[in-house]
Amino acid sequence: MEVSTNKPYHHRQAAFSNLPEIDIGNQGLRKRILQKGTSWQTPFPGDEVEVHYSVSLKDGAYIDSSHDKKMPFRFKLGQHEVIKGWDEGIGTMKKGERAVFTIPPELAYGHAGSPPIIPPDATLVFDIEMVSWNTIRDITGDGGVLKKIVEEGEGWATPREDDEVLVKYEVRLENGAVASKSSEGVEFCLTNGYLCPAMSKAARTMRKGEKAELSVKFSYGCRLLQKGDTRNGDDIPPNANFVIHLELVSWKSVVDIMGDKKILKKIIKVGEGYDRPSEGSVAKVRYIGKREDGAVFERKGHEAEAFEYLCSEEQINEGLDRAIMTMRKGEHAIVTVGTDFLYGYKEFGSISANSVIVYEVELVDFTKEKPFWKMDTIEKIEACERKKNEGNILFKAGKLQRASRKYAIKYIEFDHTFNDVEKCQSNALRLSCNLNNAACKLKLEQYPEASRLCSEVLELDPSNVKALFRRSQAYLRTSQLENAEADIKRALSIDPDSREVKLGYKELKEKRKQYVRYEAEICSTMLSKMG
Incomplete structure (x- = not known):
């Protein structure tokens, strides 16, 4: 519907009087849309708005139009640069929208008016077209x-x-x-x-x-x-x-690998797909290691043949290894590794203790271990047995964090497809892995986790002496003395000749004596203050 914008209001009134009119707010502002906008967005307070307008008094007397000036009017919405009726009404408009607003005097020039053009208590009628706006934030x-x-x-x-x-x-x-x-x-x-x-x-x-x-x-x-x-x-x-x-x-994009700024990865070329290497993956990479001064100290792989290694097996710098496990195939990155991951280089004196090193690395390709949910039952049991043996080697070498990860029982966790023989094998592995993992957690001082793993063992084997002893140790380290005593006494009743359990019980009794002495000292101090 086309309505001339340079004609007085009374000449156009008949053309749009049959269109619906809506109330905006509760102070008498009314809006009639002549042409719908081209988007769903409306401006926010503070945005710089451009509009075309024509204004008349309610009786039809023509006042002004931006079309006469051949340029739109510009103002900041909601900043009191225009009358209140404009701020409220134009804030509801979409780009390309055209509407007629009837603005009562309370939202226009009030009792005073704006002599000599606008009389006191004047109701104004604006024909407004929203040209555009720039968001100002x-x-x-x-x-x-x-x-x-x-x-x-x-x-x-x-x-x-x-x-x-x-x-x-x-x-x-x-x-x-x-x-x-x-x-x-x-x-x-x-x-x-x-x-x-x-x-x-x-x-x-x-x-x-x-x-x-x-x-x-x-x-x-x-x-x-x-x-x-x-x-x-x-x-x-x-x-x-x-x-x-x-x-x-x-x-x-720069990725903070650990969330503490110790390993930063700047992506130079985005890789393909969404998959990334994981622990145990065979990764093919090319990389150059440089000191802060730009001197090259390490180079692996070249254009004709990439360097191949196993992820999370300490075959390359740990910081670089962790970064590579966040990369996608074909990705190029600059990896900056902090001092926490330079121990392998300090021994050779090639890099100062307070420096960082920078790697230029490309993940050429990788092969992941077969997902456990795609394995048959025999493969799951064999994989768990293999991981347990790898964990035992790492435990003996004092690499407790890595050993703990190897003891994860994800391969046999859901054994509803196992037959009776396989269930027996998986339960034995479950007990062994959880016990070994509990030993790792005790040494790592992760006592609640150690207690949880021992409890899982005791659900399958309530008389397992190692589980009772290790859980009592976890309780002892967190001052849960009653629970610790219950477990250690039960372990002694099952295996009274266990030297390890006897030593644990002796340690518990000493801890109890210390606790009794401490309580007595506290009580004595309180009584002396009361006296």
């Missing part, structure tokens, strides 16, 4: 950095805190003078920032290819006074505010 929450999107980016993803971004920018002073500029683009890590805090904060909210205009207060741009590439610092006045035109060209 208060990034810092205190007005320190206001961001206006000039050009939308691609997709939905934005950089994460540790990512490395590539941006182009231009910084201007309030008088329009260029303070700093980079047309070629600069790359920096968001955690470190670049030039000023505003750039890092804004880049985290942007999508690839997005262009934005930042209004930056001095407190968020002050580093510009010390750092820049094309400006003369003497020309920048004190406490200057800035406008930054920023484009997010791209970014490289």
